[in-house]
Amino acid sequence: MLIAFNKPMNVLSQFTSEGGWPALDGFGLPKGVYAAGRLDRDSEGLLLLTDDGGLQARISSPKFKKPKVYYALVEGVPDQTALDALQNGVRLKDGQTAPCKAEAVDVPEWIWDRDPPVRVRKSITDTWVRLSLSEGKNRQVRRMCASVGFPVVRLVRWSVGPHDLTDLAPGKWREVVGV
Missing domain, CATH: 3.30.70.580 (Pseudouridine synthase I, catalytic domain, N-terminal subdomain)
Structure with a gap:
């Protein structure tokens, strides 16, 4: 089952x-x-x-490399340099991440209101980033985004395989x- x-x-x-x-x-x-x-x-x-x-x-x-797609709401607006770094893999304390797909996207049509709501700050713009990766290090998406200067404020896994x-x-x- x-x-x-x-x-x-x-x-x-x-x-x-x-x-x-x-x-x-x-x-x-x-x-x-x-x-x-x-x-x-x-x-x-x-x-x-x-x-x-x-x-x-x-x-x-991880040996079966099932792709997992995440939508991360990050603080700020990632530029192409940050997205390229995510795509090429970044160095974390526990090693280099594998290359992945990463792109800035519009607010997903299917996204629901979160309980509790995400804290909104007028001085900081938030951006949705779609990431597809096939490894699963502890808190990997959050750590990857933070390493390129864009902390995650909301993380939703959309799919596995x-x-x-x-x-x-x-x-x-x-x-x-x-x-």
Whole structure:
């Protein structure tokens, strides 16, 4: 079984609450499934869950290079130099990131209002950046964007491999066909 879940902001990618944060157990997910990969508490979007260990490994292991698409709302307006740096890979404390696709985009048509809302500051323009990468270092998108001078204020994972959030509201899930 493979489940696509739209994880809301401030929900843990585990079935046990911790530190006062809600967990996956509050969303009526089928028994016996577990997350294939993770999505940080302060990130939103697609989280795949499965009851199949082999499938979990094919989804989450970096050796299978499943592309993941993220939409990051960043502070400022990244110029072509910053986007080129992201695309070529940047040096982080734990090593060089692999090349990825990165482009500034309009506000995604499908994006929902976040709860809690993103803090708006009149003196700083925010820009959406679409990134497609196939590795998964800890907090990688946030660290990559910060390393080129554009901190992330909102991060939404849109897709993993062929699976995406089409018609899936925050906190909702559906069963999907495998990877």
